Amino acid sequence: MIPLSEIREQLDEIDSQIVRLYEKRMELCAEVGLTKIASGKKVYDKEREMQKLATLSQMASNEFNQRGITELYEQLMAMSRKLQYQILTEHGVIGKTAFIGIDSLDKKGARLVFQGVEGAYSQAALHSYFGEECDSFHVQTFRDAMETLEDGLADYAVLPIENSSAGAVSQVYDLLVEFENHIVGEIVLPIRHMLAGLPGTKIEEIECVYSHPQGLMQSARFLDEHRNWQQISVANTAIAAQKVLKEQKKTQAAVCSEYAAKIHHLEILKEGINDNSNNSTRFIIVSNQKVYLKQAGKISICFEIPHESGSLYHILSHFIYNNLNMTKIESRPIEGRTWEYRFFVDFEGNLNDAAVKNAIRGIREEARNLKILGNY
Ligand SMILES: O=C(O)C(=O)C[C@]1(C(=O)O)C=C[C@@H](O)C=C1
The missing domain is CATH 3.30.70.260 (ACT domain)
Incomplete structure (x- = not known):
């Protein structure tokens, strides 16, 4: 048996050859990068990579090594692409970002849109970002808010994107892909849900509770204690409060903010029903301009x-x-x-x-x- 120290010596020798060859290969790939700048050809050439992987893996003598060679060369070619991207950046080849850098957001006189009705958490987020004295209006759905922006009827929209306990607001993610509007800011708002009903309502009387699906999810533990209540999703927590007021039934309640309960003349039947006491929602500020803050x-x-x-x-x-x-x-x-x-x-x-x-x-x-x- 060959002693370990001797095998290691041989491995060290092979490895130093590999390093030298790797560096030589990368130098050539850098040259390729320069030719690509001149020709405008893309760095990533999938066909060439597939051919190389097929040829090189076939050179290995067994299946195990064929897999090894494939993985190794996938990595090697990924590294050479990364080097070429660096070279393109260093040579000032500008990508397709086309965002314009600005020093600050133009908040003065801005028209702002949020989804829901008066008292929505989005309105509270909007107020804390733009101040109470801002010029805002509301629309029914997240899509309406995105369309309003795209049509230039508003300068900024304030939309919820994720909650610390219920997770992503998936519809807003999808709309960011669909519309040519861009995120220019964010604000995190602590969210404290109330159970609110018509004045004089007793909790035992309730049969049905309305809220945004996120409001219901974030209060799941409390609502689980009242399994006989029917849970109905509506477009917004403040819309839920408005509905309870409008329908005037003591069998109905809303999961909404303290402010939404107040402005829709509801009584708070139970405070802070959210599962997580640190419940908070991240809101994004969306603009129809392709801009970013320089800082x-x-x-x-x-x-x-x-x-x-x-x-x-x-x-x-x-x-x-x-x-x-x-x-x-x-x-x-x-x-x-x-x-x-x-x-x-x-x-x-x-x-x-x-x-x-x-x-x-x-x-x-x-x-x-x-x-x-x-x-x-
Ligand atoms: O042949 C090229 O065009 C290269 O850029 C070299 C290389 C490689 O590392 O072999 C790297 C990136 C390409 O996707 C294909 C191959």
Whole structure:
């Protein structure tokens, strides 16, 4: 048997050859990068990579090594792409971001839209971001808010995007893809739900409770104690309060904010019914302008990937390689394509940073339909 120290010596020798060859290979790939700048050819050449993987893996003598060679070369070619993206960025080849950097949001005289009615949590978020004296109006649905923006009837919309206990507001994610509106800010609002009914209502009288699905989900534990209550979803927590007032039945109650209960003349029957005492919702400020704040530190993007093993891993490697901190990932089914998903990723950075430019360039080439939702 060959002693371990001797085997290791041989391995060290092979590894130093591999490192030298790797560097030589990368130098050539850098040259390829320059030719691609000159020709305008894309960095990612999938066909060439597939051919290389097939040829090289066939050179290995058994199936185990064929798999190894495939994995190794997938990585090697991914690294050479990353180097080429860097070279493109260094040579000032500008990607398709086309966002305009601004110093601050133009809040003065802005027309603001939120979904729901007076007393909606979105209105409270809007007030804390733009101040109480702002010029705001409400529409019935999230889609209406997006359309209002797109038509130029409002300058900014304030929409909920995720809650700390119930998770993503999936419809808003989908609308960000559908509309050419962009996120320019965000605000987190503590959410405290009340059970509210007509004055004089006793909890024992209640048969039916209205709220937004998120309001019902966030108060699931309390509502579970009253399983005989029918839970009915409406478009907004404040709409629920308005409905209870309008229908004048003591068998009905709403899960809504203290403010919504007050302005719809309801009595608070039970305070703070949310499961999580730190319940909070993150709202986004959406604009119809493709702008970003020059000091912005967070980017939201979405992209689609082929339904293939390893494809998400390869896309996420662009964050790791460029040292970017990913703060959130969500997935949503793609309409009409069963079991295929669109991914939404938030990460720290500014569109002006070289690392961000490199990562976005790579993801744009290697994923489908990359969309930058905003830098804020
Ligand atoms: O041949 C090219 O066009 C290269 O850029 C080199 C290379 C490789 O590493 O072999 C890298 C990226 C391409 O997707 C294909 C192949």
